[in-house]
Amino acid sequence: MDLKYPDDFRCPISLEVMSDPVIVASGHTFDRSSIQRWIDSGHHTCPVTKLPLPPHSPLIPNHALRSLIHSYNPVVGRESSKRKPSRSTDQICFLSSLSYPASATSLSTLLGLAKDEPAFRRVLSDSSAPSILLRHAASPDSPDLQNLALRTLIYLSLDGDDARVGLVADGAIDSLARALASGGPNVSLAATVLTSLAVVEVNKCTIGAHPFAIPALSVLLRNGKGRDRREAATALYELCKFPENRGRAVRAVAVPALVYFAGDGSERAVQVLSLIAKCREGREAMANVEGFVRVLAGVLMEGTGRGIEHALLVLNFVCSDIEKFRWEAKEEGVLEICLVLIQKDYGKIGRNALALATTIEKGEFVGLI
Secondary structure, three states: OOOOOOHHHEOOOOOOEOOOEEEOOOOOEEEHHHHHHHHHOOOOEOOOOOOEOOOOOOOEEOHHHHHHHHHHOOOOOOOOOOOOOOOOHHHHHHHHHOOOOOOHHHHHHHHHHHHHOHHHHHHHHOOOHHHHHHHHHOOOOOHHHHHHHHHHHHHHHOOOHHHHHHHHHOOHHHHHHHHHHHOOOOHHHHHHHHHHHOOOHHHHHHHHHOOOHHHHHHHHHHHOOOHHHHHHHHHHHHHOOOHHHHHHHHHOOHHHHHHHHHHOOOHHHHHHHHHHOOOHHHHHHHHOOOOHHHHHHHHHHHOOHHHHHHHHHHHHHHHHHOHHHHHHHHHOOHHHHHHHHHHHOOOHHHHHHHHHHHHHHHOOOOOOO
């Protein structure tokens, strides 16, 4: 009897069941042969969204979907599996026995295998276990189980870009956003998983477009303590490397929290500000934070080398764009600090301090090195 396949299993181009599903930069999945023909025939847009694709757009295997298709009908997708890791019968049986809710013993075993056996992580990715892990990750009702699930997801995400994209395709962003919003004891772990997933360019876009991911990180940055704030800032730093996410961070009111965190000595917060300062919306948000220049001047006086470097970058951007900042920089003694940095450092920091001093005096942007 012929099986009736779900529409999601069919390629949007060929309308046939996919044997080798891949994800393009737009986030949509196609059968590899179909999308490759589309690109080879001179098309430079996504067939679904009609939006431009970047040059040499990567085709990232969608292991999660391929596994679903294979499970629906084991014949489909078998030929496209070019490389299969060795699979212990015991491990396969163990994964097959997992269900939700899983026991602490089962999740502990899963964590140990994911941590110690890299080959097992590919087996894990191709099983139904990630969906179980994500359900536990989203549930604050059992913090111990949530902790085990999130730690396992961290190791799973370290298996490479394919695993990271696969987790996002499995719904990881929804689960992690819920974990962050819960405010429970595992929020820093959720932020760490999100950072790992955001390493992949297409995931930066997908995570940023999620309505609750960046706002949840912003709340954690404002209300969290210690490690929570550090992990939230690190996730925002990775996400804001994607230009569109800078405005999203501004609209999530992340700028004041980043400034206050920078004032507490966070180098990472200054790095995030250096990315957000590249957009006009970000600079305008900084203008509304009382004591902004004072905080950055403090970083110039007491920060580490990298913190000073990024503080110079932020100040150069804002002082070139907003006159108010040039006056405040003079009042806070930034010119004098720059002169000291020029005299102490003959390298990059000294040259960038000279550029900032010139910007403050002339009101013209001088590119940093």
